[in-house]
Amino acid sequence: MTGVESVETMPVRTGDDVVRVRQLVRTRAKAVRLSLVDQTKLVTAASELARNIVTYGGAGTVRVETITKGGRHAVRATFSDTGPGIPDVELALTDGWTSGTGLGLGLSGARRLVDEFDIDTEVGKGTTVTVVKWTR
Amino acid sequence: MERVPILRFGDALLVSIQIDLRDDTVLALQEDLAERIVASGASGVLIDISAVEIVDSFIGRMFASIAALSRILDAETVVAGMRPAVAITLVELGLSLDGVRTALDLDKGLAILNRLAARRGLRDDTDELPGGDGEQPLTRAAPVS
Numbered sequence: 001m002t003g004v005e006s007v008e009t010m011p012v013r014t015g016d017d018v019v020r021v022r023q024l025v026r027t028r029a030k031a032v033r034l035s036l037v038d039q040t041k042l043v044t045a046a047s048e049l050a051r052n053i054v055t056y057g058g059a060g061t062v063r064v065e066t067i068t069k070g071g072r073h074a075v076r077a078t079f080s081d082t083g084p085g086i087p088d089v090e091l092a093l094t095d096g097w098t099s100g101t102g103l104g105l106g107l108s109g110a111r112r113l114v115d116e117f118d119i120d121t122e123v124g125k126g127t128t129v130t131v132v133k134w135t136r
Numbered sequence: 137m138e139r140v141p142i143l144r145f146g147d148a149l150l151v152s153i154q155i156d157l158r159d160d161t162v163l164a165l166q167e168d169l170a171e172r173i174v175a176s177g178a179s180g181v182l183i184d185i186s187a188v189e190i191v192d193s194f195i196g197r198m199f200a201s202i203a204a205l206s207r208i209l210d211a212e213t214v215v216a217g218m219r220p221a222v223a224i225t226l227v228e229l230g231l232s233l234d235g236v237r238t239a240l241d242l243d244k245g246l247a248i249l250n251r252l253a254a255r256r257g258l259r260d261d262t263d264e265l266p267g268g269d270g271e272q273p274l275t276r277a278a279p280v281s
Contacts (some may be wrong), residue, residue: 015158020189022156040190040221044229048191051159095230109193109229 004029005075011061011078012050021050021062022086028064032073034135042075042133045110049079049129057081057127060131067132074115074134082126089119118134142166142172147172148249149211150178154187162198169202173209180249181206184242186217196231203236208245212252213237216245 006028012021025046029039046062053060060081067074086092095108107129111117116132137160143150150173151165169181181202185191191199203213218226226233239245266271 015160019156019158026189037221037224040219040225041228044190044192044225046231047190047194051192071260106193109231112228112230113225 005068007063007065007066009061010061011059012053012081013103014054018047018050018054018076022047024064025075026061029101029133032066032075032135034075034133035061038136041113042077042131045113045131045133046077048106048110049077049131053081053083055080058085060126066089072135074132076130076132078128078130080126080128085123085125086119086121086129087123089121093119107122129136137161137164139168142168144176144178147178147217147253148176148182148246149176149178150182150184152187157188157195162195166198166202166205170205170209173206173211179211179253180240181211181213182249183213183215184217184245185222186219188219188222190232191218191222191225191226193229193231196226196229196233199236200233203241206218211230212249214238214239214248216242226231 005100008024010020010024011017022043026039026043029042040117045094050062053062058081060079060083063077063078086103093108093111107119110129110131114131115134116130119127119128120129137158138155140151140153140155140161149169152168155161172178173181177276183199183202188195199215203215206213214237215233238247251254
């Protein structure tokens with residue numbers, strides 16, 4: 001049984017929104033009592049993924065929710081955009097690969113910082129990335 | 137957009153980041169610092185990040201480019217006060233901050249800059265040529281083995 005609660009959705013279009021996403025995810029991570037290191041990892045991953053929306057997707061949304069399973073809690077964050085999509089996901093998840101001007105650590109780095117990572121993308125339709133971080 | 141203030145502190149420039157960094161704030165800081173280094177002739181830049189709660193790949197890359205930029209403009213950069221959780225996250229993210237000198241706190245950062253300034257004085261006295269390897273400024277004044 002997985003319980004989902006406190007769902008919150010916000011638009012992501014600008015650099016200010018990226019900062020707001022960090023703050024929202026930080027608040028939730030604190031609320032479920034993730035350790036400071038895990039909070040920092042989740043917020044950093046969220047920052048990378050929110051920036052990807054602004055840089056590549058143009059605009060999108062972030063949904064943040066709290067989930068509970070077997071006495072453990074987690075924060076799940078879902079990053080959706082209706083941008084160009086990713087033609088080769090495996091390549092996009094490779095360290096150092098970048099389609100833009102970044103370091104190519106955004107997707108691959110974010111994946112390393114969370115417990116669960118899921119990516120759903122279709123060329124021409126958009127990309128949805130879901131990350132989960134559990135309490136220990 | 138908020139701008140991060142740059143303070144003159146002896147021979148160095150001091151930057152203390154107290155806000156949640158937006159990407160354009162980071163880019164503006166980089167440009168402001170370059171201008172201030174040239175205008176002031178500062179030999180060092182000390183960046184206090186003890187209040188910074190996250191450093192993602194963009195912000196991390198900014199530290200690396202500020203360090204590289206200052207070096208080209210004949211100034212050394214020290215990033216001081218990184219929180220342990222931030223350091224752990226950076227490493228896992230895959231960012232090693234190559235070429236960025238770090239210090240545990242502002243005092244230690246300032247000590248590093250003073251030491252480098254002293255070496256720089258030596259170097260100027262003996263008119264020794266820099267080693268040419270910008271990635272290892274700590275050994276710049278040492279004889280090439």
